[in-house]
Amino acid sequence: MNFELLTQMIVNGLIVGTLYGVVAMCFVLIYKSTRVVNFAQGEFLLIGAWTCWAMLVKFELPFYVGFPLTLVFMVIFGVALQVVVLRPMIGEPIISVIMVTIGLSMFFQALVSWIFGGYTKAFPQVFDTASVNIGGLQVETAYIMSVIVSVVIMIGFYFFFKYSRMGLAMRATAFNQQIAQSLGISVKHVFAASWAISAVVSALAGVVIGMVNGVSSALSFIGIKVFPVVILGGLDSIVGAIVGGLLIGVLENLAEFFDSQWLHLGNMYNIAPFYALVIILMIKPYGLFGTKDIERI
Amino acid sequence: MRCGEFRTTYQADMTIFPTPLARRVAVVSVGLLLLAPLFLDAYYLNLLIQIGYYGIAALGLNIVVGFTGQISLGHAAFFGLGAFASAWINNNFGIPVFFAIPLAGLLTMAVGLMVGIPAGRIKGLYLAIATLASQYILEDFFARAEWFTGGSAGAMASPFSIFGYSMNSDKSFFFVVLFYVVVMFLAGANLMRSRDGRAFIAVRDHYLSAEIMGINLNKYRILSFGISSFYAGIGGALFGHYLGFVSAEGFTLLLSIQFLGMVIIGGLGSVMGTMLGTIFMVLLPEVMEFGVHLVGSNSTALTQALAYIKEMAIGLAIILFLIFEPDGLAHRWRMIKNYWKLYPFSY
Numbered sequence: 185m186n187f188e189l190l191t192q193m194i195v196n197g198l199i200v201g202t203l204y205g206v207v208a209m210c211f212v213l214i215y216k217s218t219r220v221v222n223f224a225q226g227e228f229l230l231i232g233a234w235t236c237w238a239m240l241v242k243f244e245l246p247f248y249v250g251f252p253l254t255l256v257f258m259v260i261f262g263v264a265l266q267v268v269v270l271r272p273m274i275g276e277p278i279i280s281v282i283m284v285t286i287g288l289s290m291f292f293q294a295l296v297s298w299i300f301g302g303y304t305k306a307f308p309q310v311f312d313t314a315s316v317n318i319g320g321l322q323v324e325t326a327y328i329m330s331v332i333v334s335v336v337i338m339i340g341f342y343f344f345f346k347y348s349r350m351g352l353a354m355r356a357t358a359f360n361q362q363i364a365q366s367l368g369i370s371v372k373h374v375f376a377a378s379w380a381i382s383a384v385v386s387a388l389a390g391v392v393i394g395m396v397n398g399v400s401s402a403l404s405f406i407g408i409k410v411f412p413v414v415i416l417g418g419l420d421s422i423v424g425a426i427v428g429g430l431l432i433g434v435l436e437n438l439a440e441f442f443d444s445q446w447l448h449l450g451n452m453y454n455i456a457p458f459y460a461l462v463i464i465l466m467i468k469p470y471g472l473f474g475t476k477d478i479e480r481i
Numbered sequence: 482m483r484c485g486e487f488r489t490t491y492q493a494d495m496t497i498f499p500t501p502l503a504r505r506v507a508v509v510s511v512g513l514l515l516l517a518p519l520f521l522d523a524y525y526l527n528l529l530i531q532i533g534y535y536g537i538a539a540l541g542l543n544i545v546v547g548f549t550g551q552i553s554l555g556h557a558a559f560f561g562l563g564a565f566a567s568a569w570i571n572n573n574f575g576i577p578v579f580f581a582i583p584l585a586g587l588l589t590m591a592v593g594l595m596v597g598i599p600a601g602r603i604k605g606l607y608l609a610i611a612t613l614a615s616q617y618i619l620e621d622f623f624a625r626a627e628w629f630t631g632g633s634a635g636a637m638a639s640p641f642s643i644f645g646y647s648m649n650s651d652k653s654f655f656f657v658v659l660f661y662v663v664v665m666f667l668a669g670a671n672l673m674r675s676r677d678g679r680a681f682i683a684v685r686d687h688y689l690s691a692e693i694m695g696i697n698l699n700k701y702r703i704l705s706f707g708i709s710s711f712y713a714g715i716g717g718a719l720f721g722h723y724l725g726f727v728s729a730e731g732f733t734l735l736l737s738i739q740f741l742g743m744v745i746i747g748g749l750g751s752v753m754g755t756m757l758g759t760i761f762m763v764l765l766p767e768v769m770e771f772g773v774h775l776v777g778s779n780s781t782a783l784t785q786a787l788a789y790i791k792e793m794a795i796g797l798a799i800i801l802f803l804i805f806e807p808d809g810l811a812h813r814w815r816m817i818k819n820y821w822k823l824y825p826f827s828y
């Protein structure tokens with residue numbers, strides 16, 4: 185057994201896992217406050233990464249101008265999406281809400297491929313991407329950057345929900361919309377803000393992944409990979425999203441490792457999380473930290 | 482002058498066709514379709530055949546989504562399973578295609594019942610995610626199982642033949658598809674009059690009340706998955722034998738979404754709406770192609786973008802229908818009918 189490869193894989197899993205955790209957190213944020221299951225989460229990453237790429241390569245802006253502009257664009261995009269498409273869907277059955285986000289995902293994926301083409305394009309060098317040697321392991325600097333960014337985002341989320349006015353309003357809305365409204369919280373603003381935050385943070389993750397792997401439609405598959413993560417962690421738990429992200433990231437790398445060493449089935453990296461998803465749904469449908477639905481007759 | 486539909490007996494309320502006129506229209510339109518190969522060229526026949534096999538599969542999805550209220554995001558995988566199963570049964574056991582198609586339906590149904598077991602325990606959003614997983618797992622299985630699907634090379638499906646007469650042209654295969662469409666749609670409409678169909682609707686409308694009334698929730702949830710997979714399997718088998726070749730790449734999440742789009746645009750819980758939705762969904766890309774050629778037939782940029790434009794149109798159609806006409810084309814059709822029934826005094 186190749187221990188060096190195994191540790192390398194686990195470290196890779198943890199790095200990818202933090203990014204999954206961040207995206208899953210955005211997914212949970214939307215689900216928690218607006219009860220919308222966002223199948224278009226991957227498209228946020230895709231659009232964010234492509235917008236940033238266009239700013240840096242097409243308009244040749246420096247990174248410190250182009251990147252904030254991308255984030256501003258994503259705020260506008262997130263709010264517009266909520267107001268135009270999702271607001272009319274409030275109170276509709278769950279199948280309609282799911283289908284609307286699936287329709288959005290399909291629409292934007294095609295639009296983005298139309299505008300930017302179907303090929304992977306590399307980001308310009310923003311950071312030095314030489315590998316560093318940490319305890320005998322080769323880790324790319326961009327990966328370290330991505331972990332740092334993810335951890336900063338997670339800490340930011342913690343303080344946002346703990347102390348800021350909007351964060352508290354969001355938690356109140358997630359707890360009970362009617363009570364929140366009667367206390368003077370504008371639920372409309374909360375809904376719009378949660379979509380905006382989710383779009384911005386997803387775009388951030390998209391840019392980070394784009395810097396490492398290049399920008400392509402493959403980014404939107406992360407939006408699908410988020411489902412095993414949130415089901416494992418619990419659909420409405422932010423902590424669960426992070427823990428689930430790390431676990432799924434490690435799981436898929438371990439599956440890849442065992443596959444390459446003994447099984448030789450191929451494609452385990454992409455498919456193992458879905459087997460895990462089915463098993464979790466069978467034995468523990470509300471995940472590790474999710475609240476159970478209690479139904480009254 | 483009539484001012485509405487009034488049914489005075491239970492028999493009248495339970496007929497497959499709501500009015501005698503609807504029955505006559507259905508019979509006449511099937512009769513006209515029987516003559517269609519005489520007049521239409523291969524392009525239009527191809528469209529009709531597509532509407533046929535997609536329509537059968539979409540009806541299956543409507544039984545699960547529209548009538549039982551379960552969400553399935555993995556219908557394309559079952560459609561593909563039917564296509565592979567029929568080719569496999571035909572190639573490996575030498576069973577004629579004529580029998581292989583229903584057998585493929587039964588095989589798909591068996592797999593659907595297995596996938597449906599989680600559906601007995603979970604519902605709504607969780608079920609949507611579980612079926613999404615099953616879509617990816619089955620897709621992976623298609624690429625992997627060479628004994629069954631031929632792996633990345635794909636499987637050959639021999640043409641449909643009956644009494645030694647091979648139906649491999651558009652004209653002759655059209656009749657096969659038409660036969661299956663009539664049988665499957667009548668069976669679907671009839672299912673909704675039966676005890677099982679009413680149980681499905683009860684589960685959809687209020688599952689707790691249904692359970693209290695003695696309906697076995699687990700049984701009917703799994704059964705509706707099974708029936709839906711049977712329809713998908715038949716549709717897929719027809720698809721496979723029509724194209725003559727089944728490749729593992731065609732049955733992606735995108736096709737599942739298209740099936741859901743057909744059901745939603747047509748109208749959830751409406752047999753006729755399923756047909757309308759399928760027609761809409763099959764014609765939409767063609768209309769887009771026509772429009773692109775009309776606007777700029779010599780602009781290469783636009784023709785290259787055609788695939789993306791088609792995909793965007795489907796996504797946009799789903800969104801617009803959900804926002805502006807959530808009950809689908811069937812509801813719109815009913816409104817038009819009511820308007821004209823009472824024409825100058827329609828208020």
